[in-house]
Amino acid sequence: MNISVVIPLYNAEKYIVETLESIINQTYPVDEILVVDDCGPDRSAEIVKEYSKQHPSVRLIQQPHNQGGSAARNRGLQEARNEWVLMMDADDTIHPNLLKYQLEQLAEYAGVEPAPVCVHPAYVQTDANGNILPNSEYRGQQLPFNETFGSLLVRNYIITPSGLLLNRGAALEIGGYRTNFFVSEDAEFILRLSRKGTFVYFDKPYVYFRRHPTSITSDLKKASNAGKAILEVYSIDEIREAIFNRSFDDQKNLLDFITLLYQYQLFDEGFRYLADITDEEYQQSKLFYQALYYIENNQEIEASCYLDQVLILNDSHGAALNNRAVIYAKNNDSKKACELLESAIILFPGYMDATDNLQAVKKGTREYRFTKRELRKNLLRYS
Incomplete structure (x- = not known):
């Protein structure tokens, strides 16, 4: 099976070569690497041009002007020539065996209905210099198709596009990434995709998710508005049905529904439901x-x-x-x-x-912040 790779490129001159090297050095060789330049002000595109002279599988695609990461990913998906596409961000890296093991995992789900539409891995977080942060593994879970959407609403465990192996046809059929959706657009794409087909989970932290000031600022801005944005896409009735469609006991499903009501600023309604816990x-x-x-x-x-x-x-x-x-x-x-x-x-x-x-x-600044939900075992690192 031939694999394409899509990388949106914007202000990543410090990291892009390391990212490309981690892809070139996969034990399962990739067929093409499409780097979509989103017209950043640094030397990222020039660096990729030079790199491609030594590595013919790398192709730089120029956007006409800056359009954002979603448009860049869509351009890559449209121009990819293979059925399966590995998505990457330009500042993350992957283990040499990631693709090999993902494809082995995918093969185990041959014949499953609905057909698989992605393979997503576990992650480990690194600092800006690529040093692994202790206790920073971030794992997902394998879920049946009819429970995936609801579980992702409660906790999105696909925290980055990096390492996400997508079925190109399925991604394009749902319209790709929404270019007019500027809050948590990656999570919004994942939610739509989860209603299209089966998600396959690869339980090894083989994606090295780099945390640096630029990415952190972006993540915080997205997280602060994510609940409101999701409510603009899905109704409360859709969300309730998805949560209670999972095989957990009714009390857990109810508690998770309450946490979502709180996340969506519906505190009075959520508080009333707490009496039933x-x-x-x-x-x-x-x-x-x-x-x-x-x-x-x-x-x-x-x-x-x-x-x-x-x-x-x-x-x-x-x-x-x-x-x-x-x-x-x-x-x-x-x-x-x-x-x-x-x-x-x-x-x-x-x-x-x-x-x-x-x-x-x-x-003594008296600028304090309450935490609005219970913590995960391992946290995303913002510092």
Whole structure:
């Protein structure tokens, strides 16, 4: 099977050669590498031109003017000559065996209906210099087709296009990446694709996801508006149906639906549903989201009562530690606030809210940030 690679290129002169080398050095050789230049102001395109002289499989495609990453990816998908396309960002790298093992995994799903439309890997995060960050693995899961859309709504575990092996026909049939969708456009594409066919998961962290100031700024901007943007695409009824279509017990599905209502700023509706969470297994989550409701309504005394109950049940609850610390800080108890924030950072390295809040307490700036949902085991690194 011949494989194409598509890489949108914009201001990546520091990283693009390393990215290309990781693709050229795959143990399963690629047929073509399409680098789509989105007219950045640096030397990225010139570097790729020079590189292509030594590597004929690399082809530079020039956009007429800057149109954004979605348009660049679509251009690459349209011009690719093969059925399967490996997507990459210009600053990430991949393990030499990624493609080999992805294709082996794909072969195991031959005959599955609906047919596979992508293979997505696990990831490990690196700093700007390519050094692997400790405890930064980010894993997905293999799901049946009818549960994928709902699960991705709750937690999108495909955190970057890099390493995503796409069926070109399926990607084009759904319209590719939306060029008029400027918030979480990668996640929005993945959600549409998940309704087209089966997602195959490769459970090895063979994509090295580089975290540097430019990418971090972009991610934060997207994350802050993602909930509102998703609601503009899907109705609450569609979302409810997708969540409850999963094979989890009704209480977990309900709790996940509540977290989405909160994410979409529908706090009153979500809070009413919390009364139906009765299983002991979900009590600390219920208490946390009850506290968050009162935080959103500026009722911090009530919020503190619920957060204290969470921490009695689980003193390692990172988001509760952060949010309780913020309330302490706002009430001028800096010592207690720092203790809780330092505990949260030890438990969750890279926890940005807690890190920034700790600095704010020490500097006395009083610019604090509450965490609006429970934490994943390993966090995306923003610093």
